Each structure stands twice: as structure tokens, then as C-alpha cells.
Amino acid sequence: KQEVTQIPAALSVPEGENLVLNCSFTDSAIYNLQWFRQDPGKGLTSLLLIQSSQREQTSGRLNASLDKSSGRSTLYIAASQPGDSATYLCAVRPGAGNNRKLIWGLGTSLAVNP
């Protein structure tokens, strides 16, 4: 059974720091992995999606890496800003074919302090 774990559960950093959020999954047979951001009281915003054949994806100050064999993904945020404060969720789509159900981590709650 696929399980997704995110560490740390919460993180507080001063503005300007570079930081890394971790996501691990127990079954390496994944189709893709997606990082989302959730602001309080709001829905989820997709940040980056990495296909199983890819090693990393970049968007602006965000970089997500994927190491399928070790069951790990990291989300790197460069030069953090107070506006980055949110909960970051990692979700895995298992296997290939038509199984589109995502398996979710519990998230990392990030606070960037001015």
C-alpha cells in the first residue's frame, strides 16, 4: 500500500532563506508526483508535476526533484518570501494506466517571517 510522508510537519524561517521540503513514498512504482500549495481557507494550487521519467522540474524560485528508486522528492524554495507562507502538499499518482487516484501526504506548514 502506497504511503506518503512529509517532513517536517511545520517549518518557520526568516525571509530570504533557501529551504527544502521533503516528501517520501513507500512504493517506487509511481506514474507522477505533484506538489501543491494550500493557503488557509482556500483550495489547492498546483505548483509542479514531475513525471516518473523526469528527475526535476523548475518554476521560478521553485525546484522539485524526484528520486524514484529511493522513494523521495524534495521541493526547494529559493530566497523565501512571506508570501510563500502556506501548507505544501505532496501527492503521488500510483503506477501506470488508468489509476488516477492521488495518494497524499499530510503537508508541511511553512511560515516565512519578515
Add this chain to the structure above:
Amino acid sequence: GAGVSQSPSNKVTEKGKDVELRCDPISGHTALYWYRQSLGQGLEFLIYFQGNSAPDKSGLPSDRFSAERTGGSVSTLTIQRTQQEDSAVYLCASSPPSGRNEQYFGPGTRLTVT
């Protein structure tokens, strides 16, 4: 373009009443998902619609929960005889026909059962 919309944004109901939650997916998206997010817990998959195929209902927690998708667009999630443990944020997502399964989320409906 317009994103996924959900209504109502908040719903307070008495235990035992029925509720209907609505989701309008992004135009042209063929897949639609319902998730539940309870306080302190990860997202829980409820049901998935893909085009004209039979929906995947494997995540529905009981027979009090049902969902429809009319005309391949709008979806309604119905909870009958609500219980206090049904209190949660109900999130809807849609994804385009491409194989990437990148999911775009609505803002959610916060349901409180008193």
C-alpha cells in the same frame, strides 16, 4: 480562463439533514474528482468521474454519500442524513484529457454539521 468553482463556500447544517455540494469544473476537462479534507488529516479521495465511463466510487465512506455528474460537466455531491463526523472541507478538482493528470482544485466547501 475560469477555474474550478464550488458552491456553497460554507454550509452549516443540522445532524440528520441532507446536503448537496456543487462543483463546476474547468471547461473541457474530462476528469472530475471529489476529495474530503478533515481537520488534521490528509486529503481523502471520495469519487472520480472520467468522461462517460462509470465513476470510481471506491472512496465513498458510506452509502449516505453519492455523486452525479450531469452532461459531463457539473457535479453534485450529496450527503444524506448528515453526521457530525461528516464535517470537513470538500474539495473538487478537474483535469484535462492529457495523460499527465494535473489536477486543478476549486476553493472547497466547508461543511459543518451541528
